[in-house]
Amino acid sequence: MLRKGFAFAALGLALLAGPALAATTNEEPSNVHWSFEGPFGKFDKEQLQRGYKVYREVCSACHSMNLMYFRNLGQKGGPFYDPKYPNPNNNPVVKSLAHDITVKDIDTDTGDVISRPAIPADKFPAPFANEYAARASNGGSLPPDLSVMAKAREGGPAYIYSLLSGFKAPPAGLTLQAGKYYDPYFAGDLTGSWHGAASKVPEGGAISMPPPLTDGKVTFDDGHANRIKDEAYDVSAFLAWAAEPKMEERKAFGLGAMIYLLIFSGLLYASYKKIWKNVAH
């Protein structure tokens, strides 16, 4: 029935002849709470530091973050911001984090491609040279860039958290292709892989990413608990920060703007009442 509806939409809309549209389902992301919720919420710096470690040690093996520079880690509001170093390029922690990573460059004397340790001004290097290499190494699937992932999915960081910590063994009756994994939070249509009752197709989808996190996979420098849920929670917070590094600045500016506008409105209302005092209207 849904397919027919979409066919109807395609007719009425004159959509381009794209791939067949299928109905997808997924479980609602878990209701998790974040330090950065609400009009006064701020990022938890230590959580962001742990999240960066999870990204660096786990996610970055397959996922690029093309919009991120090492200097971002030390900018105001970033995980390693230090007021002593207003220019993050001077921040020794950021320098050393960058130094741990090797990036490609061009030797300006010879024109040869060389490898060198990164500096804060460098971009996070991408794990694969191009899309074809990425697909070839991942069974044909492309690991998406994570720079704005926390804004590119309904539910944002809660979705990422749920997805990362929500992998399950496929229920009886669900046969997935090799290289596919079951996650109820991943939007998909499992009808084709389902052998049970047609009305009981499990929610969720088959994702090409193997479950990336395990209990204890990342050891946090601050000794924080590192079950799957902790790792997923911290890396989701890190991705939320990376998707909008200026969020704290936005909220702080907003507070000033709101106070200003409220006072200004009050003054204008008082002026309005005064000016119109003697006019019947």
Next chain:
Amino acid sequence: MSGHSTYEPKTGLERWLDSRLPIIRFANDTIVTFPTPKNLNYWWTFGGVLSLMLGLQIVTGIILAMHYVPHVDYAFNSIQRIKRDVNYGWLIQGMHANGASMFFLAVYIHMFRNLYYGSYKAPREVLWILGCVIYLLMMATAFFGYVLPWGQMSFHGAVVITNLIGALPIIGPSITTWLWGGFAVDDPTLNRFFSLHYLLPFMIAGVVALHVWALHVPGNNNPTGVNVKSKEDTVPFHPYYTVKDGFAISVFLIMYAVFVFYLPDALGDAANYIQANPLQTPQHIVPEWYLLPFYAILRAVPNKLMGVLLMFGAIGTLFVLPWLDTSKVRSMRYRPTMRLYYFIFILACLVLGYCGAHAPDDMVIPGVAGPQFLDANLNSIVWLSRIAALFYFVYFWVITPLMGLTETPLPEPESISTPVLSHPASAPAGATASPEKRG
């Protein structure tokens, strides 16, 4: 401009300028002494809000254009670069993106106010038509602007809308090719959309100038719909309406600021944070909220050309409205039956907006398997949008002309001041004699 200038140049320089280019006289007559009905309510403040929004969109847009790169490979990242690395880029971009929504919110309130108080009726038909032209230009500008971030919704929205124009017979395919600058939505499309997105706001500003000119000839309508009869009915625009509009604008800005600072992505689509990929169509292609009612009308018809014609017809209808309305009474305050239809009309517009946001086959009442009727289930968004779209057209083409001929309106007040003076809580006697002199 309306031929009753009271400006008197005070200095030698002003006299000199006044006999050469009477620009100070013009400004004075337009925004200082302009006689304005004294009974305008807050629904009349949205003209001021809209002027401010146009100004803000142009200023923020000019700054964004300094940093934006109109190229399919760089456009998406250049927006992110603005938000991350340009000083206050997050603020400028957030104001511009949310400003479009605020602009449309204000224009819809402005238009619904106009419909309620019959402001489009003689002698303000040209004023109304110019407003419709501005609205059309706004929709085009918003559409071009939405394509520029080159996200998934930008790209596929552009594909859908440009294909619609291709449905027009004979000229359609040529216009589509011309819009694309090729044979598909691609880099040339993005470049010309950027160029047009920069051009159209200045055309809007030009039509706004005509709109204000056309306003200042007959003057403002007012909530009673009764013509201004004497000087007692009016107050000078400044300070009375500069302060009232100023207050309303400030309150509007508070709401705008809530979105910019606390809900910057609430009105957008998550899919537009994914870079455009022509090979991957999003599951639901939905326009921004302010175009949803027209999208619903488009999808209500199974025939593509008919859908396109009806969608444009929905806007075209507005242009001829002054001649569809046969009523001699402007304000719906005195048209109780018509007022009822008016509120159903607003409901129909909201329902159309709701339908536009959902897939045509979605159930309206969940869990109720309605009967199949013709090509779709009765309990589906398609049928709901058909009913609402039908009412949209019936309201303008049947109800509006018929009601004017058949209804019995309530008695109108003799003048703007009459209902005010008879109001029990009115100001002290004599207060209205010449308020403009009291300051």
